[in-house]
Amino acid sequence: MKILGTITILLCGGLLIFFTSDFPDFGDPKSPASIHLSPYFIEHTLEDTAVPNIVTSVLADYRSYDTMFETTVILTAGLACFLLLRIPTKEVTRRYYLHEPTGVTLRFDGDRYPKGSNVFKRIDSNWVPYDIIINFTCRLLIHFIQIFALYVVAHGHYSPGGGFQGGVVIGASIILFAISSNLRASIKRLGEKAAAIFTATGVFIYAGTGALCMVIGEHFLNYSFLAPLLGTDRIMARSHGIFIVEIGVAVAVMAVMIWIYYNLSSAGKQDEGL
Amino acid sequence: MTFFDGDSSLISNLPAIVVTLPLFASLIAGFLGWKNRKAPYPIAAVALFLTFISSVVLMIQVMSTGVAIEYRMAGWAAPVGIVYVIDHLSALVILLITSIAFVNFIANKSNIDTVFRNKAGAFNSLYLLFTAGLLGMTATGDAFNLYVLMEIASLSGYALIGLGSNRAPLSTLNYLFLGTIGATFYLLGVGYIYIATGSLNMADIASIMPKILDSSMILFAFIICMVGLLIKMAIFPLHGWLPNAYSESANVAAGLIAPLTTKVTIYIMIRICLTLFTPQYTFDYLNTSDLMVWLAIGTIIFGSLSALAQKDYKRMLTYIIIAEVGYMVGGFFLGNRIGVSGAILHIVNDAAMTLALFMAAGIFMWKTGEESQESLKGMFAKMPFTMAGFTVAALSVVGVPPTCGFFSKWYLISGGIAAGQYFFVAALIFSSLVNAILFFRIFEIAHFEPFKDHHHHSSNHSNKGEEASAHDTHEQTIKEAPLGMLIPFMAVSILLVVLGLYSGQIVNNIINFAIPSSIL
Numbered sequence: 001m002k003i004l005g006t007i008t009i010l011l012c013g014g015l016l017i018f019f020t021s022d023f024p025d026f027g028d029p030k031s032p033a034s035i036h037l038s039p040y041f042i043e044h045t046l047e048d049t050a051v052p053n054i055v056t057s058v059l060a061d062y063r064s065y066d067t068m069f070e071t072t073v074i075l076t077a078g079l080a081c082f083l084l085l086r087i088p089t090k091e092v093t094r095r096y097y098l099h100e101p102t103g104v105t106l107r108f109d110g111d112r113y114p115k116g117s118n119v120f121k122r123i124d125s126n127w128v129p130y131d132i133i134i135n136f137t138c139r140l141l142i143h144f145i146q147i148f149a150l151y152v153v154a155h156g157h158y159s160p161g162g163g164f165q166g167g168v169v170i171g172a173s174i175i176l177f178a179i180s181s182n183l184r185a186s187i188k189r190l191g192e193k194a195a196a197i198f199t200a201t202g203v204f205i206y207a208g209t210g211a212l213c214m215v216i217g218e219h220f221l222n223y224s225f226l227a228p229l230l231g232t233d234r235i236m237a238r239s240h241g242i243f244i245v246e247i248g249v250a251v252a253v254m255a256v257m258i259w260i261y262y263n264l265s266s267a268g269k270q271d272e273g274l
Numbered sequence: 275m276t277f278f279d280g281d282s283s284l285i286s287n288l289p290a291i292v293v294t295l296p297l298f299a300s301l302i303a304g305f306l307g308w309k310n311r312k313a314p315y316p317i318a319a320v321a322l323f324l325t326f327i328s329s330v331v332l333m334i335q336v337m338s339t340g341v342a343i344e345y346r347m348a349g350w351a352a353p354v355g356i357v358y359v360i361d362h363l364s365a366l367v368i369l370l371i372t373s374i375a376f377v378n379f380i381a382n383k384s385n386i387d388t389v390f391r392n393k394a395g396a397f398n399s400l401y402l403l404f405t406a407g408l409l410g411m412t413a414t415g416d417a418f419n420l421y422v423l424m425e426i427a428s429l430s431g432y433a434l435i436g437l438g439s440n441r442a443p444l445s446t447l448n449y450l451f452l453g454t455i456g457a458t459f460y461l462l463g464v465g466y467i468y469i470a471t472g473s474l475n476m477a478d479i480a481s482i483m484p485k486i487l488d489s490s491m492i493l494f495a496f497i498i499c500m501v502g503l504l505i506k507m508a509i510f511p512l513h514g515w516l517p518n519a520y521s522e523s524a525n526v527a528a529g530l531i532a533p534l535t536t537k538v539t540i541y542i543m544i545r546i547c548l549t550l551f552t553p554q555y556t557f558d559y560l561n562t563s564d565l566m567v568w569l570a571i572g573t574i575i576f577g578s579l580s581a582l583a584q585k586d587y588k589r590m591l592t593y594i595i596i597a598e599v600g601y602m603v604g605g606f607f608l609g610n611r612i613g614v615s616g617a618i619l620h621i622v623n624d625a626a627m628t629l630a631l632f633m634a635a636g637i638f639m640w641k642t643g644e645e646s647q648e649s650l651k652g653m654f655a656k657m658p659f660t661m662a663g664f665t666v667a668a669l670s671v672v673g674v675p676p677t678c679g680f681f682s683k684w685y686l687i688s689g690g691i692a693a694g695q696y697f698f699v700a701a702l703i704f705s706s707l708v709n710a711i712l713f714f715r716i717f718e719i720a721h722f723e724p725f726k727d728h729h730h731h732s733s734n735h736s737n738k739g740e741e742a743s744a745h746d747t748h749e750q751t752i753k754e755a756p757l758g759m760l761i762p763f764m765a766v767s768i769l770l771v772v773l774g775l776y777s778g779q780i781v782n783n784i785i786n787f788a789i790p791s792s793i794l
Binding site: 015019021022023024031032033034035036037038040041061062063064065066069070072073075076077079080082083084086193196197199200201203204207210211214218219220221222223224 | 283286287290291294297298301302304305308345346347348349350353354355356390393396397399400403406410416418419422423425426429430432433434436437443466468469470471472473482489490491493494497
């Protein structure tokens with residue numbers, strides 16, 4: 001079986017290499033990809049959409065329908081992780097409590113310890129002592145990471161960036177917080193329910209914009225018809241429309257990253273973990 | 275007057291609505307599932323029903339005008355933007371998807387409540403997303419957009435199949451690996467096509483095709499797209515993922531995914547071969563017919579023989595699905611009008627038959643809690659209506675007139691004879707005979723052997739007289755499945771006969787227009 005697999009892989013690789021012989025040269029201006037559609041995008045993007053970044057306009061306007069479903073793919077991934085991994089039972093067997101004045105750790109079976117005590121603190125089973133350097137650095141960094149993320153979302157029109165990248169950076173900042181303190185602290189600030197609702201909201205912003213265009217005008221996602229609502233002309237409305245859907249993408253991507261992280265790092269229990 | 279305007283704009287936006295309606299419903303269901311566990315089911319049911327209605331309207335529209343509807347997403351025309359193209363073929367498959375998704379959803383309410391109790395929101399969301407993904411794959415006229423929607427359908431499919439028996443996660447992992455390889459191969463093929471043509475729009479690529487027939491990049495794109503799709507439709511010897519994935523999963527998931535995934539993938543294959551690579555390339559230039567028909571023959575024989583070896587009812591069905599994939603692939607690659615018509619007709623018929631058989635499986639499971647064929651003892655006496663429906667479905671798979679299975683098989687066999695592929699004809703007849711054995715074996719068990727009460731295992735084996743009288747009382751009490759399961763099932767089995775009676779009209783009024791005139 002192993003030999004069969006190796007032969008298949010070698011055959012596929014060989015075929016892939018063999019068929020590259022017919023490829024156009026690297027950066028060939030006469031290649032079909034460069035002469036068929038690309039000239040249209042290069043020449044018309046600015047007059048069609050008022051967005052200087054061609055990648056953004058292709059992604060979120062000319063082929064915005066693809067991008068909407070790419071965002072939906074991310075939502076699907078989050079839902080799939082939740083459906084398959086999440087263990088809904090509340091019967092947590094063992095919990096550890098640290099008595100802070102003495103440093104003694106107690107183990108309780110079940111959830112018997114009264115909440116709201118100011119001397120006992122619940123800790124994870126793989127607890128490590130508080131590390132001031134890691135905590136302090138992360139506290140300092142997270143705000144700047146998040147502000148940078150907002151910049152990335154907003155500047156997709158002019159520079160590399162946009163909803164996916166910005167959303168990933170925000171999500172990463174929250175995961176960094178979860179790693180530097182612990183999962184429970186992170187869930188306390190942004191719970192699973194909030195993450196799930198944010199995910200649906202993000203995709204809803206995108207698809208809802210599309211449907212709004214359809215209701216007002218004639219085509220799904222044709223942002224031009226938003227012009228009266230946004231108070232701009234039809235070209236500028238496309239630029240604004242792109243920005244609106246980028247925000248939707250950012251919200252969805254951020255929330256899904258966090259949601260999947262919660263489920264993966266705690267093996268679906270969302271009780272303790274990194 | 276304004277109302278009329280609004281109405282007509284609603285109709286002109288139908289191609290977008292039919293795909294985005296399930297998407298919106300899935301978002302709302304996922305959202306409300308966190309507030310109220312009971313809310314998602316009715317939302318999903320209503321959305322699936324409305325989607326079904328829109329697909330019926332689309333079908334009527336296409337049939338009455340006779341021309342394909344083109345819908346420009348974001349308002350951009352064909353090669354620059356993404357377009358949806360609803361022609362006779364895609365309208366037919368869209369109607370098929372929406373009706374199966376709706377009927378299966380209605381029939382399996384109790385199954386959803388037991389298996390996905392705590393995760394109703396996520397389950398209903400994923401069910402709708404799967405439907406939206408398949409609908410988008412069918413409606414799109416863009417090769418890359420097809421991949422994006424394939425991703426949605428596959429991902430949600432893995433999640434839906436993943437919850438079931440204890441072994442379901444493992445078989446889903448297997449499915450995930452192979453399914454991902456299949457989808458990636460398709461994507462790689464699209465990449466090669468883009469390098470060779472610079473376009474992603476199917477019609478645009480087809481217009482460039484005659485100039486680049488001997489390009490080796492196009493050849494490789496064709497090969498790798500086909501291999502990817504063949505993995506996804508589980509043709510022998512790439513079928514390894516299918517039997518476990520479908521038989522271990524929950525009934526509601528199997529009832530949705532088993533009838534639709536393979537059939538929609540075959541539709542994609544037909545679409546790619548006819549609309550993207552053009553029939554001239556597929557049939558005349560490459561002459562793929564012989565190779566593919568032999569592959570189909572192998573699939574039919576393998577699927578039938580493996581089905582014969584199965585003791586579990588649901589596993590047997592999965593191998594029948596594999597054999598039927600061979601019917602359709604073979605029929606299409608016969609390359610003549612009758613064969614292609616038969617393949618397309620069989621997509622519709624086989625989806626309906628598979629749905630009926632899996633719904634029957636759901637009812638049997640509900641009744642006995644087991645999957646083995648032995649557990650069906652005495653079913654005819656116990657559940658006469660269910661068994662009547664099951665008999666119709668079984669006869670349809672065997673290919674007995676006037677059920678629909680007979681007519682598509684008739685087209686396939688005539689096509690095989692016209693193309694001179696006598697081995698394909700022989701394989702079809704062999705497979706029909708095997709199906710007859712398979713189902714008559716079940717009839718025998720269900721009709722002649724007494725019912726065994728699985729809920730209260732009889733401890734009374736010593737006294738034979740008492741046992742016999744106990745059986746007598748059992749046989750007299752008819753205990754059917756709840757109406758919520760029974761009515762949709764009966765409707766589908768009646769549909770099998772209706773489809774059979776109207777198959778001439780379907781072929782003449784729909785499928786005839788779906789096949790390009792260059793195929794004779």
